[in-house]
Amino acid sequence: MLIAALAILISTPLSLQTTPGSTQTPALERKDVDYIPDVITKITKTSAEWRKSLSASQFQILRQAATERAFANSFWNNHTDGLYSCAGCDLPLFYASTKFDSGTGWPSFYQPIQKRVVSERRDPDGERVEILCARCDGHLGHLFDDANGQFGIPKTPTGLRYCMNSGAMRFRKKLPDRPKP
Numbered sequence: 001m002l003i004a005a006l007a008i009l010i011s012t013p014l015s016l017q018t019t020p021g022s023t024q025t026p027a028l029e030r031k032d033v034d035y036i037p038d039v040i041t042k043i044t045k046t047s048a049e050w051r052k053s054l055s056a057s058q059f060q061i062l063r064q065a066a067t068e069r070a071f072a073n074s075f076w077n078n079h080t081d082g083l084y085s086c087a088g089c090d091l092p093l094f095y096a097s098t099k100f101d102s103g104t105g106w107p108s109f110y111q112p113i114q115k116r117v118v119s120e121r122r123d124p125d126g127e128r129v130e131i132l133c134a135r136c137d138g139h140l141g142h143l144f145d146d147a148n149g150q151f152g153i154p155k156t157p158t159g160l161r162y163c164m165n166s167g168a169m170r171f172r173k174k175l176p177d178r179p180k181p
């Protein structure tokens with residue numbers, strides 16, 4: 001059972017992340033960023049609208065189903081506790097606690113926060129299962145059932161591997177626990 005409330009540090013959007021060498025720390029804010037509405041209402045925008053609200057690489061991944069390079073993306077080696085949400089619409093997708101080292105060079109998770117935050121669609125060639133954001137239909141990555149300790153992929157609690165693109169997500173770091181009074 002996952003913990004419902006997660007105190008999170010609000011990070012800047014991926015496209016605006018801090019420049020190397022910057023000593024500024026982002027402001028802290030506490031809110032239920034992992035809140036998921038009972039009814040997930042679809043967000044639809046034109047291509048031109050998406051181009052305005054996303055970076056070029058986010059647009060290629062989320063709206064054109066591109067795959068970013070392995071081992072050359074923001075989160076494949078991120079071990080910080082926190083929350084991953086959709087870079088297109090900010091719907092909460094994965095807790096860092098369900099992330100595992102798949103060895104593939106892409107951020108890999110064994111389950112979404114709730115099954116209903118993602119949708120599955122079979123690729124046209126019938127080979128792979130595409131994973132999309134349930135709210136904005138942005139392409140996130142693919143789902144595999146090979147997390148069983150064979151073929152070099154570690155065994156996960158579900159046997160599943162949600163192989164995601166870092167560029168399709170934003171990350172918020174978990175805040176330290178409040179000191180006890």
Ligand SMILES: [Zn+2]
Pocket residue numbers: 086087088089090091133134135136137138
């Ligand atoms: Zn989305």
